[in-house]
Amino acid sequence: MLSIEKLVCRIGDRRIVDDISISFSPGRLHVIVGPNGSGKSTFLKAFSGEWTPAAGRVDYDGVGLDQFDRIDLARRRAVMTQLPELHFPLSVDEIVMMGRYPHFSFRPSARDRAICQEVKGLLSIEGMGDRDYLTLSGGERQRVQFARALAQVWETPPKGGRYLFLDEPVSSLDIHYQHQFLRLARSLVRESIVVVAVLHDLNLALQYADRMVFMKQGRVVAEGPRDIVTAELVHKVFDVEARLIDDPVGGRPVIVFA
Amino acid sequence: MKKIPFHTYYLVLSLVLLLSLIVSTRVGAVSIGYDRILLFLRHALTGQPGSTIEEQLFLQIRLPRVLLCALTGASLSVSGALMQALFRNPIVEPGLVGTSSGAALGAAFVFVMGKSLSGAWVDMLGPFLLPLAAFVGGGLATLLVYRLSSVFGKVNVNTLLLAGIAVNALAAGGTGFFSYIARDPQARSIVFWNLGTLSGADWTNTGIVAFSTLVGIGLSLRYSRALNALLLGETEAAYLGVHTRRLKTRILLLNTFLVAVATSVVGVIAFVGLIVPHILRLMKSSDNRWLIIGSALLGAILLNVADMLARVIVAPSEFPIGVITAFAGAPVFLFLLIRAGRQQQKGGFYA
Numbered sequence: 001m002l003s004i005e006k007l008v009c010r011i012g013d014r015r016i017v018d019d020i021s022i023s024f025s026p027g028r029l030h031v032i033v034g035p036n037g038s039g040k041s042t043f044l045k046a047f048s049g050e051w052t053p054a055a056g057r058v059d060y061d062g063v064g065l066d067q068f069d070r071i072d073l074a075r076r077r078a079v080m081t082q083l084p085e086l087h088f089p090l091s092v093d094e095i096v097m098m099g100r101y102p103h104f105s106f107r108p109s110a111r112d113r114a115i116c117q118e119v120k121g122l123l124s125i126e127g128m129g130d131r132d133y134l135t136l137s138g139g140e141r142q143r144v145q146f147a148r149a150l151a152q153v154w155e156t157p158p159k160g161g162r163y164l165f166l167d168e169p170v171s172s173l174d175i176h177y178q179h180q181f182l183r184l185a186r187s188l189v190r191e192s193i194v195v196v197a198v199l200h201d202l203n204l205a206l207q208y209a210d211r212m213v214f215m216k217q218g219r220v221v222a223e224g225p226r227d228i229v230t231a232e233l234v235h236k237v238f239d240v241e242a243r244l245i246d247d248p249v250g251g252r253p254v255i256v257f258a
Numbered sequence: 259m260k261k262i263p264f265h266t267y268y269l270v271l272s273l274v275l276l277l278s279l280i281v282s283t284r285v286g287a288v289s290i291g292y293d294r295i296l297l298f299l300r301h302a303l304t305g306q307p308g309s310t311i312e313e314q315l316f317l318q319i320r321l322p323r324v325l326l327c328a329l330t331g332a333s334l335s336v337s338g339a340l341m342q343a344l345f346r347n348p349i350v351e352p353g354l355v356g357t358s359s360g361a362a363l364g365a366a367f368v369f370v371m372g373k374s375l376s377g378a379w380v381d382m383l384g385p386f387l388l389p390l391a392a393f394v395g396g397g398l399a400t401l402l403v404y405r406l407s408s409v410f411g412k413v414n415v416n417t418l419l420l421a422g423i424a425v426n427a428l429a430a431g432g433t434g435f436f437s438y439i440a441r442d443p444q445a446r447s448i449v450f451w452n453l454g455t456l457s458g459a460d461w462t463n464t465g466i467v468a469f470s471t472l473v474g475i476g477l478s479l480r481y482s483r484a485l486n487a488l489l490l491g492e493t494e495a496a497y498l499g500v501h502t503r504r505l506k507t508r509i510l511l512l513n514t515f516l517v518a519v520a521t522s523v524v525g526v527i528a529f530v531g532l533i534v535p536h537i538l539r540l541m542k543s544s545d546n547r548w549l550i551i552g553s554a555l556l557g558a559i560l561l562n563v564a565d566m567l568a569r570v571i572v573a574p575s576e577f578p579i580g581v582i583t584a585f586a587g588a589p590v591f592l593f594l595l596i597r598a599g600r601q602q603q604k605g606g607f608y609a
Contacts, residue, residue, distance in 0.1 A: 048497070050493060050496055050497065070496075070499040070500070070501055071499040073499065074497065074498055074499030075499075077497075078497065079494075079497040081491075081493060081494060081497075084490045084491040084493075084494050085491065086489060086490065087346050087347060087348065087489070088346075088348065088489055088539065088544035089539065089543075089544055090489065090543070090544050090545070091543065094486070094543065094544075094545055095490075098486060098487055098490065098498060099498075101483050101486075101487055101498050101499070102498060102499040152498070
C-alpha cells in the first residue's frame with residue numbers, strides 16, 4: 001500500500017504538486033491523467049523517491065520513503081520512464097540484467113539469470129538476447145525496458161510490497177504497441193504489487209484503468225473508477241468540449257472530442 | 259554481438275601484453291638478446307646483480323621504462339572508458355575534457371617554481387609533489403569543463419568540446435607562460451614533456467604510477483555496474499539505486515587521479531584513452547566491466563607498441579611518443595565525429 005499525505009513539491013515559489021493526499025492499493029491499475037503541466041510527472045517522481053518534496057509524507061507499507069536506503073528502495077520499486085536514450089551499443093540481455101543490479105553485488109547469481117529469462121519469456125523477447133538494443137524498433141525497445149523494470153521487482157521483498165510505476169510508458173509508441181503494452185501491464189497487475197501509470201491518452205486510460213486520478217494544476221481534481229468520467233469532468237480538467245458515447249459493440253464508454 | 263566468453267578475451271589480451279612487454283625490453287638504442295634478458299632477470303630476482311653496462315642499462319633504464327609505458331597506457335585508457343561512461347559519449351577522452359592539459363600545467367608549475375617553493379611540506383612531499391600538483395591542476399580543469407558543459411542541465415557534446423578547447427587553451431597558455439619564464443634547461447624539459455616522453459623512467463616514478471594505476475583500476479571496477487546503469491540515463495540509474503551525484507564526483511576524482519599521476523611522469527599523451535575503449539566496444543560490448551579490464555590490457559599493449567616505434571624509427575635517438583599517438587588517434591577521432599554527425603542527422607543516437 002502506497003499512502004501519500006499532504007504532499008507538496010515546489011520549483012521556486014510555484015507549487016508543482018499542491019497538497020495531495022491519496023493512497024494506491026495493490027492489485028489494481030491506477031492511472032493518473034491530466035493536461036501538460038498539471039504536475040503528474042513530478043508527482044510520480046516525488047512518490048517514487050526521485051524528487052524531494054517540500055512537505056508531506058510518502059509511506060510504503062507504513063514506512064516513510066525517507067527511511068529506505070537507495071538499494072533497499074530499488075529492490076522493491078521499479079520505474080519505467082519514456083524510452084531512455086542510449087548512446088552505446090548494448091545487448092538486450094545486458095539491459096534486462098540491469099534490472100537485477102540492486103540484487104547482486106558483483107556477479108549475477110543463477111537466480112538472477114533465471115529471472116531475466118522468465119521476464120524475457122513473458123514479454124516474448126527471449127529470442128533477442130544477443131541483439132543490439134540500438135537496432136530494435138520502438139515497440140521492441142519498450143518491451144526490453146519493461147522487462148528490465150519487471151526483473152527489478154520480480155521477487156517480493158521480505159518485508160513490505162512491490163511497486164511498479166510507469167511514467168508515460170506508451171507516449172512514443174504507435175496504437176498497436178500502446179494497446180499491446182497496456183494489455184500486458186494489466187495482466188501483470190497482481191495482488192501483491194502496486195501499479196501506478198501516468199498516461200496522456202484519456203481513451204487508453206478509460207479502457208485499461210481500474211481507478212483513474214485526474215490532476216490539474218498540481219491538485220487531484222477527481223479520482224475513482226471509470227464511472228466518474230463525465231463530459232463535465234473532462235471539460236473541467238482539460239478545457240476541451242467532449243462527449244462520452246457508448247461503444248455500440250463493447251458497451252464501454254469512449255470519449256469523443258468536439 | 260559475438261558469443262566468445264569474456265575470459266577468453268582477457269586471456270588473449272594478457273598473452274599479447276606479455277609478448278609485447280618481452281619484445282619491447284629487447285629493442286631500442288641497444289638491442290638485448292632474449293638469453294641475456296632471462297639471465298638479467300634471474301640475477302635481479304636472486305638479488306645478485308651483475309655489473310656490466312648492458313645489465314645496468316636493462317635493469318635501470320629499459321625495464322622500468324617498459325613497465326612505466328604499460329602502466330601509463332592502462333591508466334589513460336581506463337580513464338577514457340570512465341569519462342566516456344560518465345559523459346555518456348564515445349568521443350570523450352582525458353585529453354579533451356582538460357584533465358591532461360590541466361595536469362600538465364600543474365606539473366609545469368612545479369618544474370619551474372619548484373626550486374623557489376620552500377617550507378617543510380615541500381620536503382615532506384618529496385617525489386609526490388609533482389603528482390600532487392598535477393592532480394590539482396587536472397582536477398580543476400576537468401571540473402571546469404564538466405561544469406561548463408552541463409550549464410544547461412544536460413551534458414551537451416558541442417558545449418563539451420568547446421569548453422574543452424577553451425580550458426585546454428587556457429592551460430596551454432599557462433604552461434607556455436611557465437616555459438617562457440623558465441631558465442633554458444627547464445623550458446626544454448617542458449617542451450619535450452608536452453609531447454610525451456618516457457625517457458625519464460626510473461623505479462621511483464614507475465612505482466608511483468604502478469600504485470595509482472592498480473588502485474585506480476581496482477576502484478573503477480567497483481563502479482562498473484553503476485556506470486552501466488548510468489548509460490540508461492541519470493534518472494534511470496537513480497531508480498536502479500545508484501547515487502548519481504556521488505558517482506559523478508567519484509568518477510571525476512578517479513579519472514583525475516589516474517591521468518594526473520601518469521601525466522606528471524610521462525607528459526601529455528593524447529588519444530590513447532579515446533581509441534582503446536572504442537576498439538573494445540567494436541570487439542565485444544559496451545559493458546563497463548569489460549571496458550575497464552579490457553582498456554587496462556589493450557591500453558598497455560598499444561602504448562607499448564607506440565613506444566617501441568618511438569625508440570626504433572629514429573634510433574639511437576628517440577621520437578616523442580605523444581606525436582605517434584596523435585598521428586594514430588586524431589584520424590580515429592575525426593572518424594567518430596563524422597559518424598556521430600551522420601547519426602544525428604538521421605535523428606538517431608550519439609551526441
